[in-house]
Amino acid sequence: MMRGIRQMRSAGGRPQTPLGAVLRGSAAGALGTLAMDLLLYRRYRKDAGKSGFPRWEFSADVQSWDQAPAPAQVGKRLYEGLFRRELPDRTAALVNNVMHWGFGILNGAVYGVLAGSVPVPKSRYGAPFGAGVWGSGYVTLPAAGLYEPIWKYDRRVLAKDLSAHLVYGLSTAAVFRTLDYVRRPRR
Template sequence: MARTTPLGAVARGMLAGAAGTLAMDALLYLRYRRGGGGEGFGPWETAATVRDWNDAPAPAQVGRRLVEGLFRRELDPRWARSANNATHWAYGMLAGAQYGLVVGSVARPRIGYGVLLGAGLWGAGYVVLPAAGLYRPITEYDRVTLARDLGAHLLYGVTTAAVFAALGPGRSSCRAG
């Protein structure tokens, strides 16, 4: 079986993570449209309606805290939309990079590992974001909301795993299970 270098695994993982992020966002956008949302995909995907920190979602708030903590200065509200987009995509791609490092080192990578990736990211979000004051505790969400969110994260994970497998060496040894 052909092996990839750690750098190659990171690069493949980042590309796969971008594909996973896009798949997850496509699902979330379909749900948005089915729920009566009328915004086009481009403006919805890039958070065109976010104007300041008051209406900024969790990814923007995380990005804000990272920048303000690192540079020790307040980030202007005009950066809320950019912070949202950069943090959202960076998180998906960095999770893919980590996935690539781990799965790139196993003898028999499986696309099913994406289920573990998606479920792990989902669970981590409900630990880290409430601790940061950006989400309510998991016990305060109803089962339908949690299940829908888990489903979107599972799609991210499986898409990331499938794209990672398709992009590199050892493709023929990757198994679906």
């Protein structure tokens, strides 16, 4: 153990640095985001969506801020507030992707720190994690004027959104645990 810095323990009981937990959590968050997107894409196709996965995934049909979903709107506000410059419509799809994937990866890093802080991280920790990510959106996005308050959505909409975030959380947790097991100490 290093002086002044408490090392985390991995699932195999091996020491794990905070940076290692953040990196594994970030990678797990990226794969969790992909798992969630695959579920959402499947639903989109089931509802008669016509675009192929790459076009859908990278928001190719988003041509303006009026069409842009909440992640893009948050990114637009952050950029314009920070730099005091307006973003053109042509950047809406890019900003949507950066924010969506960035949020998934950043939340994965947070998960890595939390899960890396317990003696043995469990995949089941992903369910409350995913639910927490889902719930935070229904607190922050209405406050930002981008969503309605949660009570204005019907149960079906909320259930579909929650289930997608549960897939994200459980996938992130399973990947984190798997990456923790396959990690080998240097000799």
